[in-house]
Amino acid sequence: MNLMKYLYSKDSIKRKILDIEDDIEELIKNKCSEKFNLVWYGAYDIDLKHLVYWVCIESDKLKDQLTDDILLNEQLRMLLKKHNYPKKARPFVSIGFESQETVDRESDGNWYHHFK
Numbered sequence: 001m002n003l004m005k006y007l008y009s010k011d012s013i014k015r016k017i018l019d020i021e022d023d024i025e026e027l028i029k030n031k032c033s034e035k036f037n038l039v040w041y042g043a044y045d046i047d048l049k050h051l052v053y054w055v056c057i058e059s060d061k062l063k064d065q066l067t068d069d070i071l072l073n074e075q076l077r078m079l080l081k082k083h084n085y086p087k088k089a090r091p092f093v094s095i096g097f098e099s100q101e102t103v104d105r106e107s108d109g110n111w112y113h114h115f116k
Contacts, residue, residue: 013044016083017051023079024053024095031072034058041115048085049092056098056111063099 005018017040025038034057042051057063066072073095080090098114107114 013048013085016085017044019083020079020085021053023082024055024076027072027075027079028055028066031066031069032057032062034062044089048089051085051089051092052094052096054096054098054115056100058100060099060101063097063102066097 001022002018005015005022008015008018021038021040028036028038032055036058037056038053039056040051040053044051055066057066076095077090080093081087085093100109103109103111103114
């Protein structure tokens with residue numbers, strides 16, 4: 001849980017983003033057999049549609065399983081609604097999965113360059 005979220009008003013965009021982050025972690029924890037990390041970034045202060053969440057895991061195999069899990073992906077999308085992220089921006093918010101194996105293979109293990 002991200003305790004920093006309590007520094008923000010419950011109605012602020014930053015608080016919504018952090019609440020969504022916490023709920024994504026809870027959903028993934030129940031589906032993920034590997035260690036994982038959740039990162040988010042974006043220019044949401046310029047336009048609310050510029051928000052990205054990445055679930056970073058270890059293997060390509062699990063990445064594919066999570067990507068193909070229709071119910072999980074629907075649940076992740078519903079978190080935007082649950083936390084009242086602005087409706088017009090919701091279809092553009094990205095929630096994806098990436099693996100260390102892919103980053104090692106495509107970007108010499110450098111997550112920064114991989115997401116760039």
